[in-house]
Amino acid sequence: MNTPVQDLRNLAVETAKKIVDHKGTDTVLINVSEISSWTDYFLISTAMSSGHLRGLVKELRRFLADQNIEIQHKHKRIDDDGWELLDCGNLIIHLMSQEKREFYDLDMLWHGGKKIEIKSG
Numbered sequence: 001m002n003t004p005v006q007d008l009r010n011l012a013v014e015t016a017k018k019i020v021d022h023k024g025t026d027t028v029l030i031n032v033s034e035i036s037s038w039t040d041y042f043l044i045s046t047a048m049s050s051g052h053l054r055g056l057v058k059e060l061r062r063f064l065a066d067q068n069i070e071i072q073h074k075h076k077r078i079d080d081d082g083w084e085l086l087d088c089g090n091l092i093i094h095l096m097s098q099e100k101r102e103f104y105d106l107d108m109l110w111h112g113g114k115k116i117e118i119k120s121g
Contacts, residue, residue: 009116011067012041012091016118018063019045022056024095030113040090042110046101050080056095057084064088 009031016029024045033040047053064071064086072087082097083104094106 008040008090011069012043013116013118014067015060015063015091015093016043016045016116018060019043019056019093019095020118022059023048023052024056026101027118028107029116029118030107030110031116032110032113034114035110035112039092042092042094042106042113044094044096044101044106046098047095048098050082050097053082053084053095053097057086060086060093060095 012029016027020027024047027043027045030042030044031040032042045056047056061071061074069088069091072089074086082100084095086093086095096104096106
């Protein structure tokens with residue numbers, strides 16, 4: 001995904017809104033461009049169940065395809081391990097169960113990034 005900086009930010013924000021609109025909880029968007037050499041944004045959200053996680057992934061795949069964004073290393077089947085990672089190059093999306101989110105605490109791991117407020121609607 002090679003898009004201008006503002007377009008990339010807008011895509012990241014719109015993707016976060018899509019997750020919030022589909023009931024992803026505790027959704028956080030972090031600009032990590034100044035502390036990461038391999039990506040610009042981390043988007044982290046909690047899914048409430050395995051079914052919810054699968055639904056979020058399917059919705060995001062459609063949304064990103066409509067934006068002409070390719071997901072790298074895409075799995076055909078969504079695992080039931082409670083964590084699905086969608087690698088879009090400059091945007092990395094983590095959809096996680098509450099248990100996985102608490103255990104791996106990516107929010108804290110990437111605390112040096114700049115959080116971006118997400119306003120749904």
